[in-house]
Structure formats: C-alpha cells, structure tokens
Amino acid sequence: MWKAGRLDPMPIRPLPEAPNSLHILGPAMILVALGVGLGETYMWPRLVLLFGPEIRWLFLIGVTVQAVVMFEFARYAIATGESIFFGAARLWKPIMWFFFAVAMLIYIWPGHVAAGADALELLTGIPWLVSAIVALLLIGVIFTFANVVYNAVESILTFLVGVMVIGSAVVAAVVGNFGDLWATITGLFAFGYIPDEALTAAWFPIIVGSVAFAGPSGMQQMWYTLYLRDKGAGMGAYLPRIRGLLHADEEESMPSRGYMFDTDDPEELRKWKGWTRWVLFDALVLFWGITMLVTIVFTVLALQASRLNPNVQQAIEAGEESAAISAMADAFASAGGFIMGGAFLLFIAIVGWKGTLGIFDAFARGQSDMAYYFIPGLRRFNISYIYFAFLWGVIAFGILVLLFFGPTDGPQAILGVLAFLSTFVMGAYCVLLLLTNNLLLPKNIRPGILNNAFIALGALFYLGILFYSLLAYGALPD
Secondary structure (H helix, E strand, O other), rough: OOOOOOOOEEEEEOOOOOOOOOOOHHHHHHHHHHOOOOOHHHHHHHHHHHHHHHHHHHHHHHHHHHHHHHHHHHHHHHOOOOOOOOEEEEEEEHHHHHHHHHHHHOOOOOHHHHHHHHHHHHHHHHHHHHHHHHHHHHHHHHHHHHHHHHHHHHHHHHHHHHHHHHHHHHHHHOOOHHHHHHHHHHHHOOOOOOOOOOOOOOHHHHHHHHHHHOOHHHHHHHHHHHHHHHHHHHHHHOOOEOHHHHHHHOOOOOOOOEOOOOOOOOHHHHHHHHHHHHHHHHHHHHHHHHHHHHHHHHHHHHHHHHOOOOOHHHHHHHHOOHHHHHHHHHHHHHHHHHHHHHHHHHHHHHHHHHHHHHHHHHHHHHHHHHHHHOOHHHHHHHHHHHHHHHHHHHHHHHHHHHHHOOOOOOOOOHHHHHHHHHHHHHHHHHHHHHHHHHHHHOHOOOOOOHHHHOOOOOOOOHHHHHHHHHHHHOOOOO
C-alpha cells in the first residue's frame, strides 16, 4: 500500500506497459478540441490588429506553460489512476469542492454551440435557435447510445480537430499571404513588447483574459486527468470507464481509490519512462503543435480579411464575435467566391458544436467523479448514471438559456466574475499541481527542479497579471 494524504492508501499493482510514444490519437486531441475554438477567431487576432503581431509573445508563454501543466497533470493521473480532483481531496476536501463550485458557474453556458448555430443560419437560413437546440440534443443522444463514452468523444473530436486544422489551413492558403504568416510567427519572439495603449483599463484586462485563453482555459486541463483514466493510461488501466446510458449496467464496480506501482523496482521505472515519453509526445506535438498551428492560421486569416473588408477590423476590435464571423465570411467570399465564404461559415458551425460537445462531456465527467466519491450515498449508483444526470442536466439548462436569454455565454452581470474565476483557477491549479505531485507521489517519480520551477512561475504569471489588473485598473478580464 502507498499512503498518500488524508484518504485511503493506494494498493500496489504492476504498471502496464506503455504504448508507442509516437502515437497519433490520444487524450491530447480532446484537450486541443476543448481549447481551440471560437475564441481564436477574434480574441488573439483582435490583439494583433490593435497592437501588432509582436503582442503574440504573450500567447507563446501562455501555451508553453499549459503544455508543461498538461505533462504534470498526466504525471499524477498515470501514476495513480486518479483524477486531479481526487488528488485535491487527498490534500484537503474543501480544495476539491472549490473546483466543483467553479465548474458549476463557468461551464454550464451554451455559448459555443449558439455562436456556431449563428454561423449556420448565415449559411443556410435555418434559425439559429432551432439548430442550437437540435445540436444540444444530438450531444446527449450520441453519448446515451455509445458503448464507452470516451471512445465516442475521442473519435468525434479527433475527426473535427482534423477538419479544423485542414479546413482553416486551406482557407488561409487561398486568401492569405506569406508576409502575414512571417509577421505572425516572428511576433511570437518579441519578448517584453507591451505598447502604451495596452497598459490601460480598457485593454489590459482583455490581454489578461486572452493569455488565460491561450489554449485550454480554466478547468479544461484538470479534466485531462479523467480522459487519461478512461483511456487506460498508466494505472488508469485498473479503473472502469464511463459507459453510455444504455450500457451502464455493463460497468464494473468503481474502486474507492486509485493504485500505485512499486517505484523501487527498476522494471517498473522502465515502464514509467515509457509512459512519460508517451505523454511528452501528447504535450509537445499534439497539444502545443496543433494549438500553435491553428492560432497562427486564424491570425493570418484575420489579417487578410481585415484588408478585404474594413468591417472585419471594426467587429474584431469591438469583440463582436458574431459580426466578426459574418464580416470574415464576406471577405473570404470576395476573395474566393461563394464556396469559400460558405466553407468558412460551415467550419465555424462545426467548431462551435465541437466546443460544446467537449466541454459538456468534460463538465459531466468531472462533476460525476467528485460527486460519486465524496457525496454520501451516491456510490450505490453506477458512476455512468451520475455522469448522465449531469450531462442531461446541463443540456436541459442550456436549452432553457437559449430560449430565454438568447445566444449567450451567461448573464451579462456575471461574465466578468466568470472570466476572473477562469484566470484565477489556472493559477490555483498550478499551486495544486505543486502540492499533489510533490507531497502525494513517491520521490522517484516526482517532478524535477525545472518542471517545479516552471509550474511555480506559471502560478505567479497567471495570478500576478490578474491581481495587477485588479490593483492597477480596478478591472476584471473580459
């Protein structure tokens, strides 16, 4: 047994063999699908149009920190088979309940699918409300009939990420130019560039929010540990997977805690190194590489579209996502004809649905994990039933929001608070990672000095720019 924190000790079991590190599909593709979407069509392009490509050095820092964070989240999940939420509870249960409450505030709004439906209405004339509600119901139906929910999520999101990467690259190749591409890439290395106009109450909070949304934001990295478990990565092979509602009776019993392997055994450490190589590929190639590629393409598209249609720059500068998408589609149509403009709108519609599918699944997955283990009485139910209670609950709430509030991410009065919590959570989970990986894991597999320093700097970076925004400008990120 391995004693870790305040909860039950973990039984020692053999670590499974790692797959080939140069794999193609994996949980990183889901994280890319969660983190890269509608925000990239105007958030970072907006900053580039306002302050020049040199502002993108902040994006480079943000996405690189997140790649290291992803690796460290995987360290805990692969070593134990537990989610990071369970690790938080091992330290102190109120830490876990904080993340439970934050998820209930941030991730229940159907903004992604509504924006995608808005693009579909521009293309087909189908009312956005109808297609958005149908899209939400489709998410529930797909997962209800799936045998293993993770397999359905991985297959759908991997396909849609491929569409996103290839589709945006084709559009950029047709309407973009090499000068914009070169400026976008070299801007990543203009470290320290902050124009005076950015250091204002109007724009610095927006920069803070943009840095937080360089890749997955808020709790999306934390959910990655649950996808690793359902993938069967490392000690997650000893835990059952969430099944579709029609197959929930086939689920094996869920153990009351994770497992640990013998870290003093050289053979086990050999297998552990294989898993760290597998995760490193996920973090550097699939996550960092694809995220960087897509955001570069989006920025090139926005720069070219702003020249083709002056309304694009005005809409992006104002943060009017719907107007920006419409103007960009018009610009691409003027350059490549009706087919190119229609392809762009279809692409945005797919991205919007993909974002909501991934976030709603991850939300239900995280909430059911915490509820199953730590709400008394729920262990008599299969975890799959609890998962679907959260999934269909958030779908029903999303439909009500669309019917009564329109295409919104949430009531306007709390949007600033939600953005603040997203940035704060990212600093908080860096602190959590330092504690779980250095206090709960055996010494042989704890992170080294460099990784610890990087995570600590990540915590200082996120929390520092957030509280500087509050103290200097009295403003929250938007």
